[in-house]
Amino acid sequence: MTQAVRTEGLFKRFGQQVAVAGVNFTVPAGSFAGLVGPNGAGKTTTLSMITGLLRPDGGLAEVGGVDVWRDPVQVKARIGVLPEGLRLFERLSGRELLHYNGRLRGIPKAEVERRAEELLRVMDLTGSADKLVVDYSTGMRKKIGLAAALLHNPAVLFLDEPFEGVDPVSANILTEVLQRYTASGSTVIFSSHVMELVERLCDWVSVMSGGTIVAQGPIDEVRAGRSLNQAFLDLVGVRQGGEEGLTWLGSSSH
Amino acid sequence: MVGLFVALKLRLISGGMRGDTQRVLGFVFSCLAALVVAGGGFLLLSLLRLASAQVAADVGVIAFTGLLVFWATVPLLAFGVDDTLDPAKLALFPLRTRQLATGMFAASVTGIWPAASFLVTAGALVGLARGIGGVLLGIVAVLLQFALCIVASRLITTALSGLLRSRRGRDLLAVGVIVFVLMAQLPNLIVNRGLAGDPLAMVHSIASVLRWTPSGWAAHAISDGGLVGLAELVALAALVLALGWLWIRALSRALVTTDASTQAASVRRSSGLLDRILPDGRVAAVVAKELKYARRDPRGRVGWFASIAVTGVLAFSISGQGQGSGPGAAIGPACVGALMMGIQQCNIFGIDGRSLWMNAVVYGDSRDLRGDVAGRHLGVAIIAAPVLIALSVLGAVFSGGFETVLPAVLTAWGVLGVGLGVGALTSVLVPYTVPDRLNAFTGAAPGQGGVAFVASIGAMIVTALLALPVVLPVLLGVTWMSVVALPYGLALAWAGRVLASRIGYPRMPELLAAISKPT
Numbered sequence: 001m002t003q004a005v006r007t008e009g010l011f012k013r014f015g016q017q018v019a020v021a022g023v024n025f026t027v028p029a030g031s032f033a034g035l036v037g038p039n040g041a042g043k044t045t046t047l048s049m050i051t052g053l054l055r056p057d058g059g060l061a062e063v064g065g066v067d068v069w070r071d072p073v074q075v076k077a078r079i080g081v082l083p084e085g086l087r088l089f090e091r092l093s094g095r096e097l098l099h100y101n102g103r104l105r106g107i108p109k110a111e112v113e114r115r116a117e118e119l120l121r122v123m124d125l126t127g128s129a130d131k132l133v134v135d136y137s138t139g140m141r142k143k144i145g146l147a148a149a150l151l152h153n154p155a156v157l158f159l160d161e162p163f164e165g166v167d168p169v170s171a172n173i174l175t176e177v178l179q180r181y182t183a184s185g186s187t188v189i190f191s192s193h194v195m196e197l198v199e200r201l202c203d204w205v206s207v208m209s210g211g212t213i214v215a216q217g218p219i220d221e222v223r224a225g226r227s228l229n230q231a232f233l234d235l236v237g238v239r240q241g242g243e244e245g246l247t248w249l250g251s252s253s254h
Numbered sequence: 255m256v257g258l259f260v261a262l263k264l265r266l267i268s269g270g271m272r273g274d275t276q277r278v279l280g281f282v283f284s285c286l287a288a289l290v291v292a293g294g295g296f297l298l299l300s301l302l303r304l305a306s307a308q309v310a311a312d313v314g315v316i317a318f319t320g321l322l323v324f325w326a327t328v329p330l331l332a333f334g335v336d337d338t339l340d341p342a343k344l345a346l347f348p349l350r351t352r353q354l355a356t357g358m359f360a361a362s363v364t365g366i367w368p369a370a371s372f373l374v375t376a377g378a379l380v381g382l383a384r385g386i387g388g389v390l391l392g393i394v395a396v397l398l399q400f401a402l403c404i405v406a407s408r409l410i411t412t413a414l415s416g417l418l419r420s421r422r423g424r425d426l427l428a429v430g431v432i433v434f435v436l437m438a439q440l441p442n443l444i445v446n447r448g449l450a451g452d453p454l455a456m457v458h459s460i461a462s463v464l465r466w467t468p469s470g471w472a473a474h475a476i477s478d479g480g481l482v483g484l485a486e487l488v489a490l491a492a493l494v495l496a497l498g499w500l501w502i503r504a505l506s507r508a509l510v511t512t513d514a515s516t517q518a519a520s521v522r523r524s525s526g527l528l529d530r531i532l533p534d535g536r537v538a539a540v541v542a543k544e545l546k547y548a549r550r551d552p553r554g555r556v557g558w559f560a561s562i563a564v565t566g567v568l569a570f571s572i573s574g575q576g577q578g579s580g581p582g583a584a585i586g587p588a589c590v591g592a593l594m595m596g597i598q599q600c601n602i603f604g605i606d607g608r609s610l611w612m613n614a615v616v617y618g619d620s621r622d623l624r625g626d627v628a629g630r631h632l633g634v635a636i637i638a639a640p641v642l643i644a645l646s647v648l649g650a651v652f653s654g655g656f657e658t659v660l661p662a663v664l665t666a667w668g669v670l671g672v673g674l675g676v677g678a679l680t681s682v683l684v685p686y687t688v689p690d691r692l693n694a695f696t697g698a699a700p701g702q703g704g705v706a707f708v709a710s711i712g713a714m715i716v717t718a719l720l721a722l723p724v725v726l727p728v729l730l731g732v733t734w735m736s737v738v739a740l741p742y743g744l745a746l747a748w749a750g751r752v753l754a755s756r757i758g759y760p761r762m763p764e765l766l767a768a769i770s771k772p773t
Contacts, residue, residue, distance in 0.1 A: 051615060052614070052615065052762075052763070053611055053614055053615065053763060054763050054767075055763040055764070072617075072618045072619075073618025073619055074618075075618075076615055076616060076617070076618045077618070079615070081611070081615050083611055085608070087607075087608035087609045087611055087770070088612070089543065089547075089606070089609045089612065090609070091546065091547055091550040092543065092546060096521075096542075096543075096546065099539070100539050100542070100543050100612075101612060103534065103535065103536065103538065103539035104536055104539050104540070104612070104613060104616050105616050106535060106536065108534060109534045130521055131521070132521060132550070148612070
């Protein structure tokens with residue numbers, strides 16, 4: 001199986017703190033892959049380095065067998081990105097944002113307009129297409145961000161926390177679009193905290209903790225009979241506590 | 255309750271600078287500034303003792319009104335600096351409105367600037383009071399004036415807090431700051447134009463109007479020191495109480511009304527004339543986006559307003575000072591305007607900030623980035639070119655010779671080109687984050703003030719030096735040199751773009767990091 005994404009010893013430090021300590025991250029082409037890990041595990045940093053937004057201090061990152069940092073033209077044409085924190089051009093309307101993004105990538109205007117209208121319709125954003133993005137709700141922002149990332153039909157899609165703060169209706173739309181997209185053989189890689197979602201959607205999972213990959217593979221292998229949540233807690237090594245203290249909490253003390 | 259709020263405010267002040275040398279320095283600096291203002295203000299007002307009673311009373315009235323206006327407007331413009339000011343943050347605590355009001359009053363009195371302003375007000379006691387009645391009434395008057403300032407300022411921020419939390423309200427206010435700054439220039443302009451005759455007579459005529467404002471009552475009461483003063487203080491106290499009551503009402507309303515800014519109106523769907531003229535592609539996309547941002551982003555609007563206003567003021571005052579002879583007076587302002595607009599472009603990616611990733615994930619070589627910069631330059635030129643024509647015409651009107659319009663326009667366009675070229679370079683060499691704040695004058699993210707300073711001052715000096723060879727001859731009267739100015743500017747802008755994209759493309763991740771610092 002060919003690899004859609006492969007990193008080798010990817011490394012990044014911020015001052016004293018090592019954020020990503022030699023990550024070997026692989027995702028087979030055509031998979032719906034989840035990147036899970038606790039806060040501060042280095043998920044965002046890893047994804048930023050693979051998408052060419054953050055320069056690694058060491059190691060290799062490849063998308064479709066092409067080095068991200070040596071041949072950016074090829075890589076950038078094949079990837080779509082939805083970064084964390086909803087960083088979008090706030091003062092454009094949703095429709096204008098899609099037009100801007102498509103034309104920036106050199107897609108002819110008529111084609112951009114056609115694709116944008118379809119995306120807006122599928123994402124259920126037609127009614128708010130002419131409102132400024134700054135006035136969008138979280139779910140709407142994630143949807144317009146995904147639409148922008150899909151506009152040029154990338155082979156690999158990177159989504160950083162696409163479901164964070166999204167209402168169930170919007171989340172449903174997002175997953176439907178993504179499932180359709182992977183069904184055609186494209187690759188989706190998304191980071192998340194929500195194990196149930198990863199379990200439901202993904203066929204490949206990578207678990208990060210403390211800046212390294214602690215487990216990686218087809219989801220059933222990583223789970224090994226447990227629920228993904230339990231497997232994750234075991235892998236990350238969580239302290240099982242919460243019994244001592246807090247004696248006043250709850251209705252028994254009244 | 256009062257003690258708790260005061261402690262909260264003190265904790266916020268100390269927490270705001272924890273672990274950050276830059277902020278500690280900033281705090282020390284503002285402490286010193288407050289000390290200077292307090293000491294200087296106190297001294298100046300108390301020195302009124304040496305002036306005649308009439309002059310002292312007049313100046314006192316003006317000073318008190320000035321303080322009130324200051325308190326009514328400045329906290330509004332700096333909203334968001336202080337967490338105790340936003341009642342919504344306290345809405346979930348089980349507090350009665352009255353408790354909340356006293357607590358917030360106490361919190362707003364706590365701080366270096368309120369203390370400084372109290373000291374300044376107290377200076378009037380020394381300066382204005384003549385006789386024991388004046389001192390006795392004065393103590394009350396100073397306290398009432400101080401309370402009036404605080405309550406009025408609270409009332410205004412609370413009444414508008416719903417608006418201030420909404421996106422549209424903040425956008426409006428950002429532009430309002432410009433108007434405020436321009437208003438501050440007004441007295442200067444009047445004096446400059448020689449419209450005022452005898453300064454003392456002018457002070458007296460202003461004071462005789464302001465004397466009937468509430469802060470005028472307070473000042474007058476101190477210098478009067480008699481029954482009239484007493485009556486004025488009673489009225490003032492009633493007014494403070496009334497404002498306080500209004501404030502409580504506004505507070506309880508603000509706590510239960512919501513922010514409706516998400517129901518904002520739609521924008522017009524348009525593909526402008528430009529879109530049809532320009533060849534389809536990246537440059538056209540960037541130009542369209544830049545033009546929209548100049549219109550929709552308050553920072554964009556403020557920048558343009560500021561440079562146009564400064565140039566207008568400059569043209570007006572140059573011609574007013576009787577230096578209106580020679581081509582310099584007509585051509586100078588347009589060139590300064592072009593320079594100002596050029597400096598604003600010293601950090602072209604700054605306003606995009608964190609959203610620039612959208613461009614960064616597309617660009618695969620330096621040619622792509624050059625196209626982007628070219629689009630930004632074209633966007634600026636589309637706005638600036640007609641504005642510079644207008645400024646040149648304006649300069650000609652003030653100096654009275656229309657033969658200077660053409661050389662002024664050509665030279666200014668040339669200067670703009672030089673500015674854009676230099677700005678492209680500083681944008682990639684010393685990029686910095688432009689905070690998306692209410693106060694559109696906030697220059698850079700915390701810790702990047704120095705970088706922002708270097709970028710804008712550097713861009714200004716280099717632009718001025720590079721523009722000098724073509725501008726100086728024109729200013730000195732060799733007006734045909736203006737024909738050279740435009741191609742010269744275009745060439746430098748092009749060179750700036752080429753260099754900037756060569757330097758900037760390999761630094762794209764670092765550039766992105768520099769303009770997306772947390773603010």
